[in-house]
Structure formats: C-alpha cells, structure tokens
Amino acid sequence: MNYKTSRIIKRILLNIPLAIGAIIMLAPLVWMLSTAISPNSFLPRQTLMPDWQNLTLQNFVDAWNFPSATTEGLTMGRFFLNTVIMTVCIVIGGLLFDSMAGYVIARKEFPGRTFFGFLALSTLMVPFYVTAIPQYLIVKDLGWMNTFQALIVPSLASGMGIHLFRSHFRSVPIELEECAKLDGASDFRIFFSVMIPISKPIIGTMTTLKAMWSWNQFLWPLIVINDKTMYTIQQGLTFFQGLAVTQYGYLCAGMTLAILPLLVVFLCMQNFFIGGLTAGAVKG
Amino acid sequence: MIVASKRERFGYYLFLLPAFIIFGTFIFGPMIYSFYLSFCKYSLVTATSAKWIGLDNYLNLFKNMQFLAAVKNTAIFTVILVPLTLFGGLMVAIGINSKLIKYKRFYKICYYIPYVSSMVAVSYVFKILFSGRPDGVMNALLQSIGLEPIGWLASADWDLIVVILLSFWKQVGYVMIIYLGGLLAIPDDVYEAVSLDPISGTTMLRKITLPLLKPTTMFLLVTEVINSFQIFTPVHVMTSGGPGMATLTLVTLLYEKGFKNSEMGQASAIAVIIFVVLLILSIIQNKVDSKE
Numbered sequence: 210m211n212y213k214t215s216r217i218i219k220r221i222l223l224n225i226p227l228a229i230g231a232i233i234m235l236a237p238l239v240w241m242l243s244t245a246i247s248p249n250s251f252l253p254r255q256t257l258m259p260d261w262q263n264l265t266l267q268n269f270v271d272a273w274n275f276p277s278a279t280t281e282g283l284t285m286g287r288f289f290l291n292t293v294i295m296t297v298c299i300v301i302g303g304l305l306f307d308s309m310a311g312y313v314i315a316r317k318e319f320p321g322r323t324f325f326g327f328l329a330l331s332t333l334m335v336p337f338y339v340t341a342i343p344q345y346l347i348v349k350d351l352g353w354m355n356t357f358q359a360l361i362v363p364s365l366a367s368g369m370g371i372h373l374f375r376s377h378f379r380s381v382p383i384e385l386e387e388c389a390k391l392d393g394a395s396d397f398r399i400f401f402s403v404m405i406p407i408s409k410p411i412i413g414t415m416t417t418l419k420a421m422w423s424w425n426q427f428l429w430p431l432i433v434i435n436d437k438t439m440y441t442i443q444q445g446l447t448f449f450q451g452l453a454v455t456q457y458g459y460l461c462a463g464m465t466l467a468i469l470p471l472l473v474v475f476l477c478m479q480n481f482f483i484g485g486l487t488a489g490a491v492k493g
Numbered sequence: 494m495i496v497a498s499k500r501e502r503f504g505y506y507l508f509l510l511p512a513f514i515i516f517g518t519f520i521f522g523p524m525i526y527s528f529y530l531s532f533c534k535y536s537l538v539t540a541t542s543a544k545w546i547g548l549d550n551y552l553n554l555f556k557n558m559q560f561l562a563a564v565k566n567t568a569i570f571t572v573i574l575v576p577l578t579l580f581g582g583l584m585v586a587i588g589i590n591s592k593l594i595k596y597k598r599f600y601k602i603c604y605y606i607p608y609v610s611s612m613v614a615v616s617y618v619f620k621i622l623f624s625g626r627p628d629g630v631m632n633a634l635l636q637s638i639g640l641e642p643i644g645w646l647a648s649a650d651w652d653l654i655v656v657i658l659l660s661f662w663k664q665v666g667y668v669m670i671i672y673l674g675g676l677l678a679i680p681d682d683v684y685e686a687v688s689l690d691p692i693s694g695t696t697m698l699r700k701i702t703l704p705l706l707k708p709t710t711m712f713l714l715v716t717e718v719i720n721s722f723q724i725f726t727p728v729h730v731m732t733s734g735g736p737g738m739a740t741l742t743l744v745t746l747l748y749e750k751g752f753k754n755s756e757m758g759q760a761s762a763i764a765v766i767i768f769v770v771l772l773i774l775s776i777i778q779n780k781v782d783s784k785e
Contacts, residue, residue: 220593227588231603234662237618238606240630253621255633310512313505325509332520334775338723338744339768342530342751342761343523363519366512396504425611427726432752443613447730457621464614475609476602482609483601486667487674 245465249458272462283437285463288445295360299423300416302365311374312400332368345432355436370415377411413481424471442467530761537755550762562738563746571721574657582668590676605666616730619659649739652732659727675709715778719771743767
C-alpha cells in the first residue's frame with residue numbers, strides 16, 4: 210500500500226466516528242424541527258424526516274398565538290417579546306457596566322483597585338443557586354415581583370465580563386490615553402470615544418455570552434415571575450405540558466422558537482463565541 | 494500611570510459604582526444573608542420574620558431521607574457524567590484537530606449546537622423521545638432493531654440515565670471547544686520532534702498530548718463538577734425528581750423546599766452546603782495549580 214491510499218483510508222476511518230457523532234448530536238434537534246414543520250399531530254413523529262408532501266408553517270403561527278384561547282394577550286408571541294426585551298437590556302446594560310468597571314480597574318491608580326478586581330473575580334466562585342433565596346426575598350421587598358427590573362437588574366454586571374474587559378484594556382497602549390488627555394478630554398470622554406471603539410472583539414464576545422446566559426435563564430424567571438403575561442419563552446414552554454393532550458406540532462414549534470434566535474446569533478458571531486468560551490478557560 | 498487628582502479619583506469610583514452596587518445587592522449581600530438564614534426558621538407562609546434556631550436546619554437535613562437521596566443522586570450523576578464528558582469531548586477535539594479532517598468548522602458547529610440550545614426546550618425533546626410508553630420514539634427504535642422497550646423516564650432505574658445522557662449531549666460540545674483551544678496551544682514542533690521516532694498514536698497521546706493538556710483538564714474537571722452539582726432544569730422539566738426520589742438532586746430539593754414549601758431556612762442550609770463543597774473544590778484546584 211502506498212502513502213496516498215493509506216492516507217485516504219486513515220481519513221475515512223477518522224471521519225466515520227466523527228460523522229456518526231455529529232448525526233447523534235443533531236438528531237434530537239432535527240426531529241424537533243421536522244415535527245414543527247409537519248402537520249400537527251397528537252402522536253410523536255417516529256421518524257427524523259418531516260412530512261415532505263405536507264410541509265407547513267402553520268404550527269409556528271399557532272404556537273405564536275398559542276394559549277390565547279384561555280386569556281387575552283397570553284401567547285407564545287408575548288413570551289417571545291418579553292424574552293427579547295429582557296435579553297437586549299441585559300446585553301446592552303451589562304456591556305456598559307462591565308466595561309466601565311473593567312476599564313478603571315485595568316488603567317487607573319486609586320485606593321482599593323486590587324481589592325475591587327479581586328471582588329469582581331470572586332463573584333465567579335458564587336453559583337447562582339446559592340444566593341437564589343435571598344435574591345428572591347430582596348426582589349420581593351423591593352416590590353419588583355413580576356417586573357422586567359427583576360429579570361434584568363441582577364444580571365447587569367458579571368465578574369466574567371469585568372475580568373475580560375480588564376484584560377483587554379490592559380493591553381491598550383498608554384499613549385492613546387495620554388494623547389486624548391493632552392487634548393483636554395475628560396475620563397468619561399476618553400472612555401466612550403477612545404476606549405470603547407477599539408474594543409469591538411471583546412464586545413462581540415461578551416454580547417454572545419450574555420445573550421446566551423440571559424435568553425436561556427430558567428430558574429430565576431420561574432422564581433420572580435408568576436404573572437403569566439410576564440413569562441419568558443422558557444417558562445412559556447411549560448404551558449404546553451399542562452395540557453391534557455400534547456399537540457406535538459405546537460410544542461415543537463414553540464421549542465424551535467425558544468432555540469432558534471440564539472442559534473442565529475451564534476452562527477453569525479461564531480468566532481466571537483468560541484473566543485469567549487476559550488477566554489474563560491485561560492487564567493488571567 | 495497618570496497621576497490622578499482627587500476629583501478624577503472620585504470619577505473612577507463612579508465608573509465602578511453600577512457594577513458593584515449590583516454585586517453588593519445580588520451577590521455579596523445575599524451570600525451573607527444566606528448564611529444567616531440557614532440558622533433560622535423562616536417560613537414565608539406562617540412567619541413574618543426569621544427566628545434563630547441554631548444548627549437545627551443542618552441537623553434535620555442529615556436526618557432527612559429526601560436530602561440524603563438528593564446527595565446520593567447528585568454524587569452519582571457527577572461521578573458518571575464528568576469523566577464521560579471529559580473523555581468524549583477530548584476524543585472529538587483530537588479527531589477534529591487532526592490534519593486529516595477537512596470540514597473542521599462544520600464538525601465544530603454540529604457538536605456545540607446543543608450547548609447553545611435552551612436547556613428547557615431540549616429537556617422537553619428528550620422527555621418525548623425517551624417516553625416510557627411502549628410507543629415512545631426511542632422504544633419504537635429499540636423494537637425495530639429487535640430489542641425490548643425500556644421504561645426510560647417512567648422507571649426508577651433508567652431516569653437518572655436519561656438525565657445523564659441529556660447532560661452529556663448538551664455539555665460535550667463545550668468540553669470539545671475548550672480542549673481544541675488547549676490542543677491549538679501545543680506548538681507544532683513538539684509533534685515534529687516526536688515524529689522522528691517511530692511511536693504509535695496511542696503512545697503519543699498518552700506520553701505527550703495528555704500531559705501537555707493537563708491544565709486544560711484540571712480547569713474542565715472543576716467547571717464540570719461545579720456544573721453537575723447544580724443540575725436542575727432537566728430534572729425539573731423531565732421528572733420533577735421522580736419517580737419516587739430517583740432523580741431528586743440538591744438544587745431540585747432546594748427549589749422544592751424554598752419556593753414550593755417556602756421553608757427558607759432549610760433551603761438556605763442546602764445552599765450553604767452546596768457552596769462549601771464547591772468552595773473546597775476550587776481551593777483544591779488552586780493548590781494543584783500553584784504547585785505546578
């Protein structure tokens with residue numbers, strides 16, 4: 210056997226397990242999508258493929274308007290919009306707060322600087338579940354139950370974000386700041402018109418991470434939202450379970466709505482996303 | 494560094510203020526409050542304020558069947574899932590990293606799409622696929638290749654396995670990405686130097702690749718243990734801890750106690766126990782890291 214054929218055989222041997230694995234990884238989601246675009250049914254689909262002759266988007270329309278029969282304005286569409294509002298606010302607000310804190314910790318000299326850096330990092334050691342109960346009591350005392358504030362405010366700052374922004378700003382040459390300072394720019398001005406514009410990669414990374422955290426959060430909305438018109442889409446999915454008979458077409462369309470937006474964001478910003486995950490793994 | 498005036502310094506604190514108000518209100522404050530509550534009896538239904546009862550919450554927990562079951566299930570879950578995910582993720586990463594593989598980007602996407610997908614939605618998908626009914630999707634598949642149907646989520650022997658399968662499927666892509674990062678950091682000349690000697694692929698893996706990946710493995714080990722300890726969503730969606738107590742986990746129990754029965758004290762004691770265990774793990778990791 211010559212070198213070339215042995216290489217081809219090796220290539221095939223390596224591709225087969227990887228391809229089988231990839232099919233297993235995608236199968237549950239393909240099944241979900243196939244069910245969603247086939248006519249609604251009271252039985253789960255027994256095949257991965259959709260009903261090619263009767264492809265339909267009707268399930269999405271019905272899922273979007275879904276439990277509306279019972280209460281006015283109580284639809285998956287509403288839950289979807291609630292989740293979009295929550296996610297957009299968390300991403301924008303969170304980026305602002307994280308970058309501001311990361312900036313001064315990285316670049317400025319003041320009493321308590323190392324301490325604040327340490328505090329920000331130490332928040333990474335506290336899992337959400339450990340503080341869930343007091344957080345709930347605080348939100349209740351603030352009168353924030355069933356509001357967007359309750360969903361958004363606790364997620365507006367993240368130790369990971371501050372940490373990544375800090376490492377990024379550290380690598381910016383000091384001359385940039387000094388030039389702006391000589392021109393008479395204030396710290397606020399320097400931050401917003403010099404530092405932020407050169408931070409696009411890190412902003413991209415943090416956008417994907419924050420979007421993922423906030424879109425997919427489940428336990429926290431479950432605790433602070435019990436008014437159904439304020440449900441997030443993840444909570445909204447539990448609606449389908451409460452029904453006497455599961456309508457698989459609706460359910461799968463609903464689940465697709467809960468997965469797809471994030472998937473689109475992540476496919477568009479793939480490199481930022483991978484960069485973010487890997488950055489978290491590197492000790493700074 | 495530019496020397497700062499008093500007024501400028503005041504400005505710096507303003508930059509820190511929003512983030513640290515949030516940390517104070519929603520992380521550090523609640524942590525201290527959690528410790529305090531864990532020594533109190535505080536039922537939101539019957540009492541308006543917390544009453545100090547010392548160690549009773551902890552003592553009661555260790556006599557509580559549900560808590561012991563939750564500890565056992567969480568431990569089994571973690572001990573099976575973590576090595577499995579690390580091994581699976583490493584294998585996929587090594588495969589994709591090979592020079593013989595062409596469509597690296599395509600494979601990467603396939604493997605970590607589950608990681609980005611909503612846990613609630615995929616839990617429902619698995620709940621339908623692994624339904625215990627004989628006409629469930631997986632059971633139909635088993636029967637079509639001549640096997641007996643399995644009780645899956647309806648059976649106390651299988652439901653923890655379904656939760657593990659789902660978690661593996663969801664998490665393996667993340668592990669792969671991190672290992673790929675680690676593999677890329679190994680310089681090419683290490684392999685070139687070795688390739689002069691005739692050694693097999695497995696020896697190369699054992700003697701060269703694995704030792705070089707050790708920091709990555711340590712990081713993943715700790716993060717994955719921390720994640721597994723906090724398993725909640727799939728259990729809540731698929732089984733609610735049942736049948737019986739077969740899939741009751743620590744965080745599911747915390748949720749039940751705190752938010753269903755509103756026993757804030759008991760639930761806080763569980764939270765503190767989870768925190769202490771995870772803290773000890775992190776400290777061990779730091780010790781190992783700094784030794785090297």
